[in-house]
Amino acid sequence: MTVTTEVVLAAEGLTKHFPVRKRGRELLSRTNHVVHAVDDVDLVLRRGWVTALVGESGSGKSTVARLLAQLYPRTSGDIRLHGESAAVSTARGGRRFREYSRKVQMIFQDPFASLNPVHTVRYHLTRALRIHGRAGKGKQELHSALAELLGRVQLTPAESYLDKYPHELSGGQRQRVAIARALAADPEALLADEPVSMLDVSIRLGVLNLLRNLKERLNLAILYITHDIASARYFADDTLVMYAGRMVEGGDSETVTQHPAHPYTRLLVDSAPDPDRITGSAQGLVQEEGVGEPPSLITPPDGCRFHPRCPFVMDKCRTALPPRFDVGDTETHWAACWLFEEAKA
Amino acid sequence: MSYFLRRLAFYVFTAWAALTINFFIPRLIPGDPVSALVNGMRGQIDPAQIQSLTVLFGLDKKQSMWEQYTSYLAQLARGDLGISFGNFPLPVSEVLTQALPWTLLLIGVTTVLSFLLGTLLGVFAGWWRGSWIDGLLPATTFLSSIPYFWLGLIAVALFTGVGSFLPASGGYEPGLVPGWSGEFIDSALRHSLLPAATIIVASVGGWLLAMRNMMVTVTAEDYITVAHAKGLSERRVMMNYAARNALLPSVSGFGMALGLVVGGTFLVEYVFSYPGIGLQMLDAIAKHDYPLIQGIFLVVTLAVLAANFLADLAYMALDPRTRKEG
Amino acid sequence: MAITGVGITTPNVAPADPAQTATRRRHGLHRLLVNGKVTSGLVMLGVLTLIAVFGQALAPFDPSKRSSDILQSPSLKHWFGTTHIGQDIFSQVLVGTRSVMFVGFTAGLVATIIGVVIGVTSGYLSGSAAEGLSAISNVFIVIPALPLIIIITNVVPNSGDWTIALVIGFTSWAWGARLLRAQTLSLRRRDFVEAARATGESTWRIIGFEILPNLTAIIASSFIGTVMFAVATEIALAFVGISGISEWNWGEILFWAQGQQALPQGAWWWFVPVGLCIALLGTALSLVNFGIDEFVNPRLRASGQSTVKASDGSRVRMKVGFTPVLADPSRSKEIGI
C-alpha cells in the first residue's frame, strides 16, 4: 500500500521533559530531575488520513498532541507545517501562534474540562470563528456560519444548542461542540485526544463516525489518540504505539492490531477485553506475561524502556536503545525492538 | 533556585519592603514629635519647651530623609531600634519588651482559642448541617459583624463597675509588681477575661463559617462516603476524615490571623486599655514617635512573616501532598 | 485501506426543548432570590441604601442642631435619644448612613478592582512581571493595614469620604489579590483555558473572558469582605478620632459617645443603635455573601427539606453515609423476612 497523500504536519525528534520539584532530602544535590514525558518522537500527519496513537496511560500521548498544537514549549525537536519549520518562540499568544493555530487545531481529552462552564455554545463557536476571521459580516452571516458549523457535527437544529451552557449538554454533545470549535478554524490538521474515552459505546460510535466523515469530506489530517485499540482498528488508517514516552511501533492499523510486532503492542492487544475469548468465569484473564508496573519516567530504564517487563528480553535490550526496524509484513510496518534486527537485514 | 531559597528570598524581600514603607510613611505625617507633644498637652506645657525638646530628641540636627533611612537601616542591622520619643529616654526595645508579652498572651491566646472554638463548632455545624448548631450561624454572623471595640465598650458598661469581679481596664491591678507571684497572675487573669471574651465572641463566627463551608464541601467527597462504607464510627469519620481535610484551608488563614494579631485587634487594647502593643501604637502615632512606630511595625511585620512561615510548615505537616511539591 | 466495511448509523439525537432550558436558567436566578437568606440580606441592604440616599431628607432634625433636650433617653420625639448638647441621635444615624455606605462600597470597589487586576494578572502571567506583582501583594499583606490607614489619613489634609475610601481601598486589596492569584493559578492550567489558547485567543481576552467569569464567586465574596472591612475601618477611625471624616457618620456618633463617656453616664442609647446598625449592615452583607456562595457552589445549596420521615416512622436528617429509607406502605407491609 503506497502512501501518496501530502504531509500536512510532521514532527521530528520531538522531546518534552517536565521539570519536577526536588524533595527535601534532594535539595542539596545537583541533579535536576525531569519527567521524560516524550522522547525523540517522529510522526507525520497526512491529508485525508487518520493516524491513531495508542499506548498505555501516561505514556505521553496527550503531551505529543499538545506539543503539536504548540501549547507546550518543546524541549527539543522540530515541528514542520507543510515542510516549513513552524516553531513559535514561546507557547504564549502572538500573531504567529495564531496563524499556526488556524491550521492546526486540537480537541482536548476531557470534554468536561475543555469548555468554559460560564459560556454558551454560541460564545465558544463565535469566538473561534471571529479569531480566524470567518465570522462574516453582520449577524446574519455569523448565524449561518454557526449553523453550518453545528450542522457539520450534526447538532441540529442549531437554535436548540446555541444558547446552552456546557453543563446542559450530554457528554457526546459536548464532545461534538469541542470538535465544532476546532473545525471553526477550518484547520488542515486536527489533533483529537481521546475524543471518545468518556462515552459509552453507543455515543462513542456517533463521534467516531462524525470524524470519519469530516476526514473524507474536508480532507483533514487527523491524529486520533485512544486507549481503545479496537476503535483504532476500525477508524484509523495508520496506528502508532507509544510506550513510556517513545514510539515503539507503527504501521497500518489492520496490521498493527492483527499482527502486533513489538512485545508491548502484543501485550496491549492481548490485554484488550475480548468477548470472543472464552467467556464466563474469567478464564482468559489468567495469563502470566507482561506483569509489572509501568516504568518511572523520571529515571527511565536504559536501553529499551520496555525491557523490565518484556518476556523476550535480551542483553542488548538492557543497554542499547532499539532503532526502528521494518517488520517486513507490510511496507509501512515498523517496530523499535531488537527482535526485528534480523528482519531488517 | 530551590524552593526554600526562593521562599527565603521572598521573606527577606518582603521584610525589607515592609520596613522601608514603614520608615517613610510616618515621616510623611505633617508636624513633628515636639509640636505633637506640645500640641497634645493643649497649653499644659510651656511653649518655651519646644527648644529643649527639639534638642533632646536630636531633631535639631538636620538630616535628609535618605541619611535618616540609611542610618535607620544601619541601626537595625545592629539590632538597635532607637530611643522612643514618647517614652523618652527609654529605648524602643524596652518599650516593646514591656508591651509585647501582654499582646501575645491576651490576643495571641484568644486568637488561638477562637480559632479552635470556631473551627470545632464549624466542624459540628458542617457535619450536622441543618441541625440546631447550624442554626447558630446567623447569630454568630451577627456577632462577628459588630466591631470589636463596640462589643468591648458594652461589655465594660455591663459587667464592670465598683465591686465587680471583672476589672474594666488595664492588664493587672495597679500597684502589683509583674512577676510570677500568685497574686499577680490571678490579677492578670481576671483583667484578661473580659477582653478575651470580647475577642472570642466577635471572631469565633468567622472561623465557624469558614470551617462549616469547608466541611460541607468535604463531606461530599468520595473518601467520606468510603469511610462510611468502611463502617467506621461517626466520630472517626467526622474528625479524622472530614475535619482533618476541611481544616487545611483554614490553616493558612489562621497563620495570617496570628500575624494580624497586633494590627487587627488593637482597638480591643484601646477599649480595655490593655497594656499591649496596640495601645502603644496608637499612642506612638499620636505622639509622632517614629522610632516606636517603626519598632512596632517591625514586630508586626516579623510576626506576620513568622506566622506565615509557621502556617507554611503546618500546612506541609498536615497535607502530605504539598510535601512532594515542596 | 477501506473503512467502508464499517457501517455506522449516527445516533439521532433528539433536540432538547429550548423552552425548558430557559426555564431552568430562570429557575437558577429565581433560586438566588427565593433563598431566604439572600432575600433578607438584600432587603436589609436595600433599606440601608434608601436611608443612605434619603437619610438627610428623612431625618426629623438637623443632626448638628443643639436643643434643650440634653442627654435624654429615647422617646417618641427622639427615637434614639439625644446627645450632651441636645442633638437628635436618630437623625445623626440616618444622616450618617450615607458616609458609611459610600466609604464601604467605594473602598470595596477600589480594592476589588486592584485585587482583581493584580491577582489575576500575576496568576495568569508568568515571569518576572508576575513575580513582581505577587511580591507587591505579599508586601501589602505584611504591612499592618489599619495603622497604615491611620497614618495615611493623617498625611492627607482635609480627608473627606473620598480620601478615606481610596486609602482603605488602596491598602486592603492584597488579601483578595492573593486569593484570586491562587485560584487563577489553578484555573490557568485548566483545559478550557488551554483550549481557548489553542483556538487562538489573545492573552487579555483569556484573562478577561475565560478566567474572570469563573472567579465571580471569589470576587463577589472578597468585595463583600472588603466592604465590611472598610465600614469597620471607617468607623474605627472616626471612633479613635483620627480624622474628621464627614459631618456625620456612625463612627462619629460613637466618637462623641465615647468622648462624653456616654456609657458611664448611663446614656446607652448613644452607643447601642449605632452598634446594631453596623451589625445589621454586616449581617446583611454576609447573608448576601452566603447566597452567592450557595448560588455558585451547588454543594452548599440547601436542598429544600432536610429531614424525611423514615420507614420506622421517625424523622431522620438526610446526611452522607446513611441514606434514609422512606416510609413506604408497600415496604412496611412486607417487613418481616
Next chain:
Amino acid sequence: GTETPSKPGATGVLNIGMPDGATMPANNNPFLDTSFAKHLGYAWLIWEPLALQNETKPADEPKPWLATKWKWSADYSSVVLTVRENVKWSDGSAMTADDVAYSFQIMKDHKGVNYYALPLKDVKVAGQDVTVSFEGSQYVNRTKVLSTQVINKKQWSAFSDPAKDVVDKPIGTGPYTIKSVTPSTVTLSVRSDYWQTAPKVAEIRCTTYSGNDTQLTALTSGATDWTYAFMANAKTTFVAKDPAHFKLWFPPALSADGLWINTTKAPFDNAHLRRAMSMVINRDDIFNQAMAGYFKPKVGNITGIPTPAGDAFLAPEYKGKSSESDLATAKKELTDNGFTFDGTTLKDPTGKPVTITLTDPADWNDYQTALTIIKENLATIGITAKIDKANQDAWFDAIAKGNFDAALHWSNGGATPYDMYENIMNGAQLQPIGTTANGNYGRFNSPEATQALKDYANATDDTARTAAMHKIQKIMVEQMPMIATSAGNLGAEYSTAKWTGWPDESNPYAAIQPTRWGMLDVVMHLTPAS
C-alpha cells in the same frame, strides 16, 4: 499588695491617680515631661523648688522653700538667692549652695533640661548666697526662676547626659522617697529626716490609669483620692456618687482659651465684627456643655483675663465688665460700621455675605462642642459658620502658618496676664501667612500693642508696668484679636473620705492640680479624716 482603700486613714496612704495611659516606663527624671515623675507629679515631692508660688493667686509673693529669701536686681536681670540651711538630702548629706548653683548651671550647660529656656548668663556662689544672672529682664519669668527644683550636684554631675537618665535612685530634699515602682504605680514613703515637720501622709501611691473612664471608676470606687481628669457630666458621674466626700475644684489659671481669628482675612480684619462676634458668643453654654460645667472656667471679663486669678491686674474701667452683650448691641455695632443685614444674612461693607470656617481637630470633643455652640451664636448675627473637623497635625500646621479663618485655641499662661497677651498680640511674633509662627497666630498687627508688651516686660517700676498692662487690656477690648471664652485651669477632683485639708475656694492656699508644684504644699496640709 494593695490595701483596701475603703478604710480611711487606717494605713496613711494617699492615692494619686492620673489618666495618662495604662503603663509608663519607670523614669524619675524631673526634667522630662515624658517621665513618670512629671506625669504623676511626684517629682515635686522629691525635688523641691526654691520657692512656692500659689498659682491661684499669681499676684501674691511666693512662699520661701529651699531659698529663704531672694532679691532681684532693679532691672530683673539677676537674682540673689539665699539658700536654706539644715536641709538634708535623702542620702543623708547636707544640701549646699553649690547644689543650688548646680541646678542652674546644668540648665545652662544642657539645653535639653532647660525646661523654660531661661536665658542664663552666669551662676555664682558666695556662702549661702547664689547669684544667678540672665540676659535681659526676667520680670515675667520670676515664678519660673523660683520654681527651679534643686538637684543633688554629686548625683547629677555623674550623669553623662542628664536629659537621658532615668534617675532610678533619686536623691532629693523633698519629704518623700521612692519605695517601689511598678509599670503603673510608684509608691513613695515619707522621710523621717525631712528638714521641716514631715507631712502626715505616710505613704503616697501614684498610679497611672488608662484613660478618663478608668480614672473615673477608680475615683468613685475609692482607689484614687486625688486626680486631674476630664469627666463629662462630672456632677452626676462623680460628685453625686458621694456628695459629702467627692469634690472638685477647678480654679482658673492666667491663660485663656478662645476663638482665635485670622485678622488678615476680610472682613475679619474689622475689629467691630470681632467685637460683635464676642458679644454674642454664649460663654455659659460653652462652660456648661462643652466644659462639662466645671473643667475650664468661664472667662467672663471683657479683657479676657480669667477671674479671680487675674483680678489684681484688671484695669479699673473693665472691672466687672462682661464680654457678652445683648443682640441689639451687637447688631448695632455692626450696622454702625458699614455692615448690613439682608434678611438674616450679615453682609460686609463690600456687600458680601459674612461666612466663616471654624476649625479644630476632630477628636477634641470639648472644642468641637464649643464650636457647635459658637456656630449657632454667630448665626444670630447673620454669620454663616461652617465647622471643619481637621486632622490634628494638619490643624496645628494651619494655625502656625495662618491658614485658618477662626479656631478655638489656647493661649500661654504665666504669673501675670503678660504671657497670655504676649501670645495673642505680640508683633514680635508676627509672621506672614504661610510662615510658621510661635505665637500671634491671628497675625494681629498692632505696633501699639507690641510696644505696650515690651514696656510691661522691661519696666523697672510698678507704675509704668501697670500703665502698660492697662493699655494692653484696652487694645484687647477694642480690637478683640482673640475672643476669650474659657480659662486655663489648675484643678483637681478629690475625695475627703480619707484625707482632709485640701485647698478650695474658701481656702485657696495653693493650686490643687496634682502635677503642679502646688501639690507639695497640698500634701503638707493633708490630715487624716477622722
Next chain:
Amino acid sequence: MKTDPVLEIKGLSVDYGLGNQAVRAVRDVSLTLNRGEVLGLAGESGSGKSTLAYGLTRLLPPPGVVSAGKVIYYPPGGEPVDVLSLTPAGLREFRWAETSIVFQGAMNSLNPVYKVSTQLIDVLEAHQPGMSRQARTARARELLKMVGISEDRLDAYPHQLSGGMRQRVMIGMALALEPKIVIMDEPTTALDVVMQRQILRQLVDLRKRFDFSVLFITHDLSLLVEFSDRIAIMYGGRIVEQAPASVLYRDSLHPYSDGLLHSFPALRGPRRDLVGIPGSPPDLRSMPSGCSFHPRCPKAFDPCSVDVPVLGTPADLQGPARKVACWLHPIRNSAD
C-alpha cells in the same frame, strides 16, 4: 439453576429528592446475587447502575433516598437480615464486614492526608477491636501483597501512588475483612487495558481464595462478557435483561442489549457492522410511557408505548436463569 443467594434485592426504588421534586433513578429493581458468582451490571451512562449499588448499601449522599423495596442479606448459616431496616450502628457493623464496596472514582476514595497503612488499619480497628497492633500491621502488609503492591508502599500517601495502585489498594481494603459481597463500581475505567487486566486477574485469583460474590458494574460490555458469570443490563433505571454472560453475548433478547452489543468494535476476528443505538437516553424527569426504551427501539410495536414490560423468564425460551423485560418476549405466567 437453583442456587444459593447471598443478597436478594426486591423491588428496590431509589429517588433523588423528595416529594414532587423526586427523580426516580432506580425503579423497582429485583436482582439476586448468588454465592461465589460475578454478576455484571451494564448499561448506558446514567441508567442508574451506581445509584443501585449505593442505594442498596445506603451510601447514597443526599438528596438520594430509598423509596421502596427490600434488600435481604443471607449470612452463611445465619438469619437473613434486611439491610434497609438496620439501625445506624447495625449498619456500621454490617458494612465492610459483610459487604464492601469499591467506588467508581477510586482516585478519590482514599483520604489524601493519611498513609495507606493508616487507612487499611482503620477498618481493622473499627471491626476487630480485639486485634493487636502488630497483628493489624501484619494484616495490612498481607493485604497489599495480595493485590500485588510491594510492602514498602505501606507508608506511602495516596498521591504517591499511581491510579492503578490506588485502585488496587482499594480492592485490598475491600477484602480486608473477608466480606461475602464485594461491590465494584467501574473499578477500571480510568486505567489502560494492561492495568485493567492485571487488576481483574488479581480479583479473580482472590475470589477463588476467599469465595466472595462480586457485583461488577461497568459500561464496558466486552469486559463484562469476558469476565463475569452473569450479566444484568440496565436501562432507564430498570433491569431489562439478565442472563449468563456467554448466552447474553451470543443471543441477547432485549433490543437494547442487542444495540449495545452492536455498538462496540471488535479487536479480533472479522470486521462487523457497527449499528449503534439511535436516539438519546431518556430524561428521568419525563420517562416515556410504557417501555422506556420504546422511542429508540427499532422493533417497537403497539404495547411498548402503553405498558411497562415486567422482568421475567420469557415464555418462548427454556434457558435457565434468563430474564428479560420486553414485549417481544412475553414472560411465563409463573415466573421463578
